[in-house]
Amino acid sequence: MKGIRKVTDGIYWIGGSDRRLERFENIFPIPEGVSYNSYFIDDEKTAVFDTADISVADQYLENLGEALSGKKLDYLVVLHMEPDHCSQIANVAALFPEVTVVGSKQTFTFMEQFFPEAAGFKRLEVKEGDTLSTGKHTFKFVAAPMVHWPEVLFAYDEASKALLSADAFGTFGALDGGLFADEYDFEKDFLPSARRYYANIVGKYGVQVQAVLKKAAGLDIGMILPLHGPVWRKDLAWFLDKYNKWSTYEFESDDAIVVYGSLYGHTASAAEAVAASLRSKSGGNVRVYDVSGTDVSYLIGEVWRCRKIVLICPTYNNGIYTPMENFLSDMAALGVQNRVFALGQNGTWAPVTVKLMTDKLSQLKNVTILEETLTIKSALHASDENALNIFADAIVKA
Ligand code: FEO
Numbered sequence: 389m390k391g392i393r394k395v396t397d398g399i400y401w402i403g404g405s406d407r408r409l410e411r412f413e414n415i416f417p418i419p420e421g422v423s424y425n426s427y428f429i430d431d432e433k434t435a436v437f438d439t440a441d442i443s444v445a446d447q448y449l450e451n452l453g454e455a456l457s458g459k460k461l462d463y464l465v466v467l468h469m470e471p472d473h474c475s476q477i478a479n480v481a482a483l484f485p486e487v488t489v490v491g492s493k494q495t496f497t498f499m500e501q502f503f504p505e506a507a508g509f510k511r512l513e514v515k516e517g518d519t520l521s522t523g524k525h526t527f528k529f530v531a532a533p534m535v536h537w538p539e540v541l542f543a544y545d546e547a548s549k550a551l552l553s554a555d556a557f558g559t560f561g562a563l564d565g566g567l568f569a570d571e572y573d574f575e576k577d578f579l580p581s582a583r584r585y586y587a588n589i590v591g592k593y594g595v596q597v598q599a600v601l602k603k604a605a606g607l608d609i610g611m612i613l614p615l616h617g618p619v620w621r622k623d624l625a626w627f628l629d630k631y632n633k634w635s636t637y638e639f640e641s642d643d644a645i646v647v648y649g650s651l652y653g654h655t656a657s658a659a660e661a662v663a664a665s666l667r668s669k670s671g672g673n674v675r676v677y678d679v680s681g682t683d684v685s686y687l688i689g690e691v692w693r694c695r696k697i698v699l700i701c702p703t704y705n706n707g708i709y710t711p712m713e714n715f716l717s718d719m720a721a722l723g724v725q726n727r728v729f730a731l732g733q734n735g736t737w738a739p740v741t742v743k744l745m746t747d748k749l750s751q752l753k754n755v756t757i758l759e760e761t762l763t764i765k766s767a768l769h770a771s772d773e774n775a776l777n778i779f780a781d782a783i784v785k786a
Contacts, residue, residue, distance in 0.1 A: 390595050391451040393567040395619055396548050396611065398525060399451070400428040402436070402451035404444030412472075412560065416588055416685045420581050421562030424448070424472055425615050428455040432523025435463035437552050438541065438615060439476035448476060449483070460484060462590035463512075463520065465527070466491040466583060467541045468554040469498040473615055477665040478503045478595035488512050490520060492531070494539035514541070530603055531566060532556065534596040536589055540599065547703035549610030556597065557627065558616030560585045569627070578617060579630075584689035586634050587614070591692065591722040597635035601628070615619075637725035637754075639695035643673045647687060649680060654767040655734040658776075659700045661768055662732065665780035666698075680710045684718050691724055696783060700732035700762065703741045712741075716748045725753045730783045732762035739763055 393401040395526040407421035412449040424440040426448060434456060452461075461484040468489070477499065481487060488510045491499065496513065499506040512518065516531040520543075535556050543552040559582035559614060566572055574582075590597060612620040612627070620627055633640055644666055648659035656678065663674045675694075677687060679701065691697060699716075701709040708716065729749050733741040742761045749757055760782035764772055 390454075391447050392455055395427065395567070395613065396550065396621075398430050399548060399550060399613075400430060400455055401543075401567055401619070402426050402428045402448065402455050403440055404447040404451070404689065406443045407562050408443065409443060413589075413591055416560070416584070417683050418560050420560055422560050423563045423616055424629065425613070425617075425619075426473075427613055428452065428492070429525055429751070430455065431525050433462040433521075434459050434568065435465055435520070435522050436461065436467045436480070438467055438473045439464075439480060441472040442475040445476055449479065452480070455482070461487045463487065463522070464489045464712055465520065465543065465616055466495050466499065466544060467552060468537060468615060469495055469502070470537060471502070471557075474499070474502065478505060479719065481509050483501070486510070490514055492529075492541055495541070498539055498751050499759065525551075525759075530600065532596075532600045534593045535600055536593050536596075540602070544607050544609070546608075549608055550613055551604065551607065551609045552613045553615075555590065555615050556600070556633065557612050557620065558582075558585060558614040559618075560727070561617055563618065567619055568622075569620050570622040572618060574618070574627075576746050580689060582630070583634065583692055584685055586631070587688045587692040588685045591634070591688070594635040594637060594723065597631065601632060601635065634692055636721055637723075639693065639726065640693045641673070643675070643694045644696035644698060645687075645690050645694050646668075646674060646676045646698040646700065647679050647682075647715065648676070648699075649712045650678070650734075651702060651709075655702055656765075657699055658732065658734065658762070658764050659698075659766040659774075661776060662698060662700065662762070662780060665776060666783060669780055670784045677711075684715050687715055688722060691719060691727065694727075696728045696730065696786065698730045698732070698783060699745060700734070701745075702734040703739050706738070706740065708741050708744050712745070713748075716745065720748065721750055723753070725755065727752075728756045728758065728783075728786045730758045730779065730786070734764050734766070736766045739765075758786055
């Protein structure tokens, strides 16, 4: 039972943590690692909810074997068909040929695309409101389309009051010997990773998250069992409130971030001067980021946290400095809303970046782009002090 943790009576965690993967989805750096959670139901009928990523397959299959202790596996329930959770479906079906695979209609469409042999699996197709009883536990399925794939299901067990929530309420971050959020200092150990995970992976689908949160509000939830990160059994309202804020694009903090692009350091100096002015005028917290040296997923996480976003960069090939353009495109792709933007630019001969950034940001919903902007020529000088003051004042007042 070395890789297994008891969640509650009859429910066990049999997943694994990966600390070797450099980038989640081959995009997002995860120096903190990631866990792939799978849940085993030890009841009159046995069931397993989701498998795991191929990187932890050996541990996962060993855990499953230990959990079964010689019993047969009756059900493999697939709440989400993304390969970080479904990689072992064919292996589990091969090990337990009598298993009934449970999922939505679209689950099976995707399953046959990934595993053509799934056409021969014993299957049970379920939809919103259907139930699966294993004996003491009865799981009711809740459709969660586009959170963040279309086939996603949640499952709610009245006996344990557990909500198995697929990717929702998940986070980057390997489990360091714990399982429950209350075994960690979650705000310190996981919150930035949870926010970055939400914003980058699920952030575009706020409307769909809101829809499923409304459905979940009708359930008496005592535990949340996500597919990544710790299980929630205490302070659920605190994390639900975060999800509510994130999915309605409400900021968590009135803090400002200053994100700059700089070829040789002159724009960086201007950005630092803006940050210093903002701190002294507002007394608030300000974070400064180099857009070239900060992976965009961290910047997106900060955009979800903060209300005010200051962008300063040079004109480059008559366009926006490329890393900044990438950041702006990512914000547009993820549907960022309800933020205040302040724009600055540096140009040695023909600065046009503020206009170009304004054009891009104007495509976002419900955003304010301050009329007051900052333009420096090549480098910040004492003669720019008044303009910098006016720019910082406008940001503080916004
Ligand atoms: Fe963790 Fe959408 O897979």
